[in-house]
Amino acid sequence: MSRLDELAVIERLTRSLSLGRSGLWSVGDDGALLAAQDRLVVTDAMVEGRHFDLRWSSWSDVGFKLLARNVSDIFAMGGRPTAMLLTLALPCNLAAAALDAFAKGLETAAARWGNPVLIGGDTTSVDGPAVLTLTLFGKRGSRLLARSGGRAGDRLWVDGPLGLAAAGLALLASGESHRSEVAVAAHRRPSPKPLLPGAMRAAHACIDISDGLLLDASRLASASGCGLVVTEVLPGREQLQPLARDREELAAWQLTGGDDYVRLVSASASPGRGWSPVGRLTADEGCFIEREDGTLYAAAPSGYLHHFGQP
């Protein structure tokens, strides 16, 4: 294990990642000049012990997921990733090999999603859990999607299964990861998908589901001035049923699990192949779940939120 200073950290990171294309930025510089196209911006932090656990994710998984989470947000706006800033608060005893693995995972993710270039950031040490922040820039697609464009009567659609990552985390935590490679992979290396032209045309509003379907769908409904009905039968259910202890666990994974990184679109017609209906926006306020028999019951729009303050 060698001892690194922050310049060596930056050198190791930039060895595998593309350097900034801006003539202004160079390794160690504090500022960058954005390209005229880099108009979309999202940012997302991952905290050791909160968003990742090194008992069941490698540093390479963490690097991959840090970019994937941000890519998911850019995709939900209808954009494509172009450039990134990376701010790392790292424990003093972090091994060089861990850093190399982190960079490798980030590089693998970057290669998958259009090779956004690293244009700057900040590196510091911390006497505590690692805090990794990525700020991702993107160029606009043919439209700019927001969560506020939904209309009463719209149906809601998602572009992937719900609850898979939550199930994967539960399996890892209980030592049963062998029961579903797919669920474990969904937790470790989420794979957000860009909106294809058909979905871009159909969508009235879009949001990335990262804190659970109920909470994020409520955010879209609320921003659109609508109420919400979510169906009980959701994509991924058949895959997850054999993994869940009971109906309650299955519902918790699918409705409030978090870490899905699928897109939720509000549209009057289907956004295209690969999209599954999960509910609808209503003119009346409130958040309801629709049983298979068509009856409704009220639900709290809960999901993953961080809490602060002395209880």
Added chain:
Amino acid sequence: MSRLDELAVIERLTRSLSLGRSGLWSVGDDGALLAAQDRLVVTDAMVEGRHFDLRWSSWSDVGFKLLARNVSDIFAMGGRPTAMLLTLALPCNLAAAALDAFAKGLETAAARWGNPVLIGGDTTSVDGPAVLTLTLFGKRGSRLLARSGGRAGDRLWVDGPLGLAAAGLALLASGESHRSEVAVAAHRRPSPKPLLPGAMRAAHACIDISDGLLLDASRLASASGCGLVVTEVLPGREQLQPLARDREELAAWQLTGGDDYVRLVSASASPGRGWSPVGRLTADEGCFIEREDGTLYAAAPSGYLHHFGQP
């Protein structure tokens, strides 16, 4: 002390800070659309126990300094602040009053430096020291300054005293803060200055001094392909002399102290009133300090760097 979730944290922050002007971003949104002018970007993190110590800085000071540090970088590029992203990893037991004080300090700094608007960010909890990251956008000035434009023969100039903040921190740590209000204030609430038109015209290269004169001047010299001579007599010396134990402490504060947040400009003529000469760029490699009698001695370009890895 009330218990807050992350939405309440965002609500408290945005109560005092201007909301994003972008129609796309609203409280809780993950993404923003940058204005066409927001082309400059800098980012800087502050870690509890590394960059600030709550024994001698208030949460309000910390909020102020977080923005000031980033403003200093934007000013060094010749720009003006316009918009910001704020990513906070906060201890679970953080009191609401601490958060309000932090927001108040940030707001005070924002009011001083052109009211950059908050356009987004991320809030999370951490089982450890707080990690506060600010990403600041800016619009370009009449020129875009980089650290790489210096020429052999240029003189080096700074727009403020050197070592004042380091002296302030030393006084706070030794319980002697009463000995210099100015030094203590320089540590708690740095006050970076924008480049005026005369300095913008004169400057061949510019860098923000945050890690100490020697290290940052070496970065400018190195990026410009030059060597470096720094004078032993530096601005702020007379103020600091009575506070320092000896010549070594004085030199350490002024040459390697860090946290100065003054701009270092490389130019053939003076950048204007308020600028003090501190050395020159040379065609020969190396880093030297020039004694009052004109003799030179070699110096390591040292300053504050974070270190990682098992020793």
